[in-house]
Amino acid sequence: MHDSFDEKIIQCLANNGRITINEISEEINLSQTPVTRRLKKLEADGIIKGYSALIDEKKLGFGFSVFVQVRLERQIDDELDQFEKKVNSLAEVVDCWLMTGKHDYLLRVVTRDIEDFERFLVGQLTKIGGIASIESSIPLRCVKSGIARYR
Numbered sequence: 001m002h003d004s005f006d007e008k009i010i011q012c013l014a015n016n017g018r019i020t021i022n023e024i025s026e027e028i029n030l031s032q033t034p035v036t037r038r039l040k041k042l043e044a045d046g047i048i049k050g051y052s053a054l055i056d057e058k059k060l061g062f063g064f065s066v067f068v069q070v071r072l073e074r075q076i077d078d079e080l081d082q083f084e085k086k087v088n089s090l091a092e093v094v095d096c097w098l099m100t101g102k103h104d105y106l107l108r109v110v111t112r113d114i115e116d117f118e119r120f121l122v123g124q125l126t127k128i129g130g131i132a133s134i135e136s137s138i139p140l141r142c143v144k145s146g147i148a149r150y151r
């Protein structure tokens with residue numbers, strides 16, 4: 001069971017992944033030893049899955065995002081597995097979700113520009129076997145973005 005101290009620890013880390021145990025301790029008014037113990041438990045329970053840096057894709061030259069909806073010809077385990085394995089090998093696919101509804105997958109594809117996306121689409125994505133249809137949407141701007149819901 002997790003309590004308000006655990007929630008405060010999670011919030012501290014969500015706001016600043018590089019925060020120290022000492023800083024968390026001061027922020028939530030709990031000594032370092034129980035903060036450390038609680039943090040280790042949150043990690044062991046899988047609530048905190050890991051730590052990473054937030055990367056600005058645009059500053060690395062990847063300023064073009066596209067949401068791509070994919071429908072497979074058949075929704076059987078082998079077809080799903082093959083598609084997922086191939087998608088996992090493509091650096092341009094940043095996120096991939098198995099979906100309900102008329103499309104099987106929703107992908108967020110990130111490339112340098114529209115020409116780079118076209119090369120990816122024609123040269124890689126359309127060559128994956130078992131795809132029945134592909135539909136792309138270009139986002140105009142991000143209104144809200146988050147890493148995870150924690151409250």
